[in-house]
Amino acid sequence: MTSKELLAVRDLLSLTNQNLGKELGYACTKHQCKQIDNLVNGDSKIKPVVVLALECLARRKGKYKEFLAIQKKFG
DSSP: OOHHHHHHHHHHTTOOHHHHHHHTTOOOOSSOOHHHHHHHHTSSOOOHHHHHHHHHHHHHTTOHHHHHHHHHHHO
């Protein structure tokens, strides 16, 4: 997964970087989630476990088909 795909999935889920970080279990401060910022900026590699977690979040929100479309679009 690329940072562009991550941004598209984050937007699909209607989450901010901070909210996405909390959903993924990262420690976030009141104003930022550095781990997500690093993933979005391309400073950190997006690991398969993060992709799996994003897929699960999309399934929970009933947006799995849209998630697959994003992967297909960028893949």
